[in-house]
Amino acid sequence: KNQVEQSPQSLIILEGKNCTLQCNYTVSPFSNLRWYKQDTGRGPVSLTIMTFSENTKSNGRYTATLDADTKQSSLHITASQLSDSASYICVVSPMIKAAGNKLTFGGGTRVLVKP
Amino acid sequence: EAGVAQSPRYKIIEKRQSVAFWCNPISGHATLYWYQQILGQGPKLLIQFQNNGVVDDSQLPKDRFSAERLKGVDSTLKIQPAKLEDSAVYLCASSGTGTNYEQYFGPGTRLTVT
Numbered sequence: 001k002n003q004v005e006q007s008p009q010s011l012i013i014l015e016g017k018n019c020t021l022q023c024n025y026t027v028s029p030f031s032n033l034r035w036y037k038q039d040t041g042r043g044p045v046s047l048t049i050m051t052f053s054e055n056t057k058s059n060g061r062y063t064a065t066l067d068a069d070t071k072q073s074s075l076h077i078t079a080s081q082l083s084d085s086a087s088y089i090c091v092v093s094p095m096i097k098a099a100g101n102k103l104t105f106g107g108g109t110r111v112l113v114k115p
Numbered sequence: 116e117a118g119v120a121q122s123p124r125y126k127i128i129e130k131r132q133s134v135a136f137w138c139n140p141i142s143g144h145a146t147l148y149w150y151q152q153i154l155g156q157g158p159k160l161l162i163q164f165q166n167n168g169v170v171d172d173s174q175l176p177k178d179r180f181s182a183e184r185l186k187g188v189d190s191t192l193k194i195q196p197a198k199l200e201d202s203a204v205y206l207c208a209s210s211g212t213g214t215n216y217e218q219y220f221g222p223g224t225r226l227t228v229t
Contacts, residue, residue, distance in 0.1 A: 004157075041225070042222050042223070043119070043206050043222050043223050044206075044220050045220070089157050089158075091157075093216070102171060103160070105157030105159070107155070107157045110155075
């Protein structure tokens, strides 16, 4: 069964500090891995997308890494800001030919940035 | 480019009542998805349409949930009758036919069943 596990479930950090979120998945073979940011009361918005051949992808202060051998990904937030308070969801897409475009979502990590 | 539109944004109903949600995808997107997101969890796919045909509805509770996408554009999701455990955010997403099949999400409808 395809699964995506995220840790921690939640974390609190002080403004200006860095943090790293983890994602472990069992989806195989997979097409790509995405990190989404979901603000309270809004739909998820894509931050990064990586194919199985990519190791890292950055989007401003967000940097995602991928280790396809260990089936792990991380999202690093640098110099956190209050606006980074949100849920961050790891999403894995299987190979398109195998299972259409059905995504497997992690449960998310809720980040709270305090001043 | 306009995003995915959903309405209403919030809905409160009593159990056993019925409710309907509406979604207008990004223009030109052939694929439309409905997700259920319970508080503190990731979204769960309910149904996926390709144009006006159903691709996957394996996790749709068909005894009470129904969805349609007439003319392959707008879509409605209906719950009848609602149960307390249906309280969740219902997200609509759409995707085109790009190489990475990026899904774009709407703001969601927050349903509370009392």
